[in-house]
Amino acid sequence: MDCPLLAAYEATGQLSEQALAELTDEDGTGAGLRLYHGYRQRPNVAFARALLAELSARYMHAYAHGGPATMEGLLLAGYLIGLHGDVGDALVLWRTKQLTFDTYCGFDIQLVAFAGIDPTMAYLQGLPDPDAAAAVAYLQQCKEAGDFDQLADYFSPDHLPYWI
Numbered sequence: 001m002d003c004p005l006l007a008a009y010e011a012t013g014q015l016s017e018q019a020l021a022e023l024t025d026e027d028g029t030g031a032g033l034r035l036y037h038g039y040r041q042r043p044n045v046a047f048a049r050a051l052l053a054e055l056s057a058r059y060m061h062a063y064a065h066g067g068p069a070t071m072e073g074l075l076l077a078g079y080l081i082g083l084h085g086d087v088g089d090a091l092v093l094w095r096t097k098q099l100t101f102d103t104y105c106g107f108d109i110q111l112v113a114f115a116g117i118d119p120t121m122a123y124l125q126g127l128p129d130p131d132a133a134a135a136v137a138y139l140q141q142c143k144e145a146g147d148f149d150q151l152a153d154y155f156s157p158d159h160l161p162y163w164i
Helices: 004-012 017-024 031-041 045-064 072-084 087-097 101-106 117-125 130-144
Strands: none
Touching (some): 004 017, 087 101, 087 130
């Protein structure tokens, strides 16, 4: 499936401005779904990490300046990172959840625990970082509430989230 954003990144190492605009545009173009399918065919975690960093910066700029700050791109980038399965990404995803009150409420906690709740908590407990400690405390509460009981389904191609 054609995915201009991923193709441009693979060719240049840069995120295409036009493809980023299409991805963050809410006109129903299906760019997020094309990106998801392209990424499934050609996983590239460096791309997903760069996408999350860029979209986080744009989100914060829009949020700070009263512009439209939507989370769908952040969620998609976090999801792509989660598909890669490197528990070392859990802290950056936690920090994405902490960007604003809106991201705190809307950035799914399942994105932080994509590698499984117990490995994620063990990894974060080993980090000498106050953000990691806060993440562990929150993850524990979510675990007790059953938020991770269907984690495999959350990342299943049969149950794609609405924002893809």
